[in-house]
Amino acid sequence: MYSEKVMEHFRHPRNVGEMENPDGTGRVGNPVCGDIMELYIKVKDGVIVDAKFQTFGCGAAIATSSMVTELVKGKTLDEALKISNKTVAEALDGLPANKLHCSVLAEEALQAAIEDYRKKV
């Protein structure tokens, strides 16, 4: 049911773990709905220089978290804000229909992390 790309990111998630002193943190989802995604970013001169994540969720939730951290690295904050759930799903060669909400969660986590950063500075 999952694409090879999803499985690859699930098996070998990129940028996994907690970040020390992140410049921005985004946490979305709740345990009742099923997935919790925490995304951390490091920003330098308006560019996301590093991103990491921690996720409680299914295979798709883990893969979308991994993919979104890959996609944002090196992007300016404005560029990063343009990354949509569709971008994430497409980068993973698609997601099953009932798992599309996982990519929405990834988009929301990213937006929340950027918002958190902008509030701080």
Add this chain to the structure above:
Amino acid sequence: MKKLIYLDNNATTPVRPEVVEVMDFCHTECFGNPSTVYSFGRNAKRVMDESREKIARMIDASKDEIVFTSGGTEADNLAVFGIAKANKDKGKHIITSKIEHHAVINSCKALEKDGFEITYLDVDKYGIVNLEQLERTIKKETILISIMHANNEIGTIEPIAEIGKIAKKHKIYFHSDTVQSIGKINVDVKEMNLDMISISSHKLYGPKGIGCLYVKKGTRIKPILYGGEQEHHLRAGTENVPGIAGFGRAMELAVTETDKENKRLTRLRDMLQEGLAKRIMHIIFNGHPTERLPGTLNCAIQFIEGESLILKLDDLGICASTGSACSSASLEPSHVLMAIGLPHEIAHGSLRLSLGRDTTDEDIDYVLDVLPKAVEELRAFSPLYKEFLKKGK
């Protein structure tokens, strides 16, 4: 090919070689239509009758009380709709439980739309139905009680003989979905006061697409499929003779071997449970501690989600299942785990390992070796686990 450790025997089972043998014979040597007059067709009829007799004998019934169906789901549908149709003049109230298989629950829900009243009995934290509530909700319009013998997800065994007594006292038809229990524990329709039971062949090492409903003589029931006069006018359609023959053989073997296999599986299951309890912290075991199917182990592993664990186990060659919402098309958590009172976040981490005939000591050792590591890997990046650890400090 890497070794496959199949621990999903409550979902389906492999067909035994002895069963394949009789089915092959039917496919090639005995393919006639059992409704025909010539001797070749009568051979098929004879094979079918023999199988019917075997199945009846295994549950202490007689052969004209066995109605072959396409499987457990159809048997459940026939019981619920068949009794509803034939007895609606007496009343339109049915009692079932919150943890039934969807074949029963969704049949009842469909009847609700047709004006029937359904009581879904509560269960306790182990999944045992509330007998007081059962007695309390019985009324003169009650026409059917349908309670499963053993639950497919958590393995809890219901007090069927006691429910049978209550049903008999109130003269209400009693149906039990015994799809998970036949071949694993003893089922006797007379001792348990059962009017109907559903059996599925593929759960007991027989072929898929065949099962039966036992219907006690004298039961007022109507068919749900119309056509020919097969199966005592209760189930139209040319009989699946190879399936029936395979089912009969599988049932005979499974029931004959029940006691021996029950002991073997209980030992392996307990070994697995004790091993997991020792190796994994924050694990909850679901289902009744003793009144439980021998090969069923259902647990909830906290701070991780079930589907991701199933995928990890798949990579390790282990087949298992979960009641997590994330693994269902509807994104709803298992109704059984909700009914026993598990919070959503705990149900998300549920894992069912169901052992079977092919499960060995080595398989259990392997699972005990790799499963804790898989859990650890997933917990390593679980924000819930991180918070739990921080709180602890």
